[in-house]
Amino acid sequence: MEVPGDHLAGNRDKVTTIKVGNLKLYVIGIEDLIIDRLAACSEWKSDTDCKQAHYMLRYYFIAE
Known part of the structure; x- marks a missing residue:
């Protein structure tokens, strides 16, 4: 989970609102998410982000 600041780098039209009890969670x-992880993988050579991007790409394309 990540709690970013006020700026959304992604597409606002693709944000999903999930209600948990009295809370609203906004999910990009x-x-x-994939673009963010690929950027971190490339820019900071983050192995964790590379693995997360790979997993999400596999899961996303299988689910579609």
């Missing part, structure tokens, strides 16, 4: 689109 899978495409934006």
Whole structure:
């Protein structure tokens, strides 16, 4: 889970709102999550982000 600041780098149209009790959670689109992880993988050579991007790409394309 990540709690970003006020700026959304992704597409606002793809944000999903999930209600948990009295709370509202805003989840960015899978495409934006994948782009974010690929950027971190490339820019910071983050092995964790590379693995997460790979997993999401596999899962996303299998589910579609």
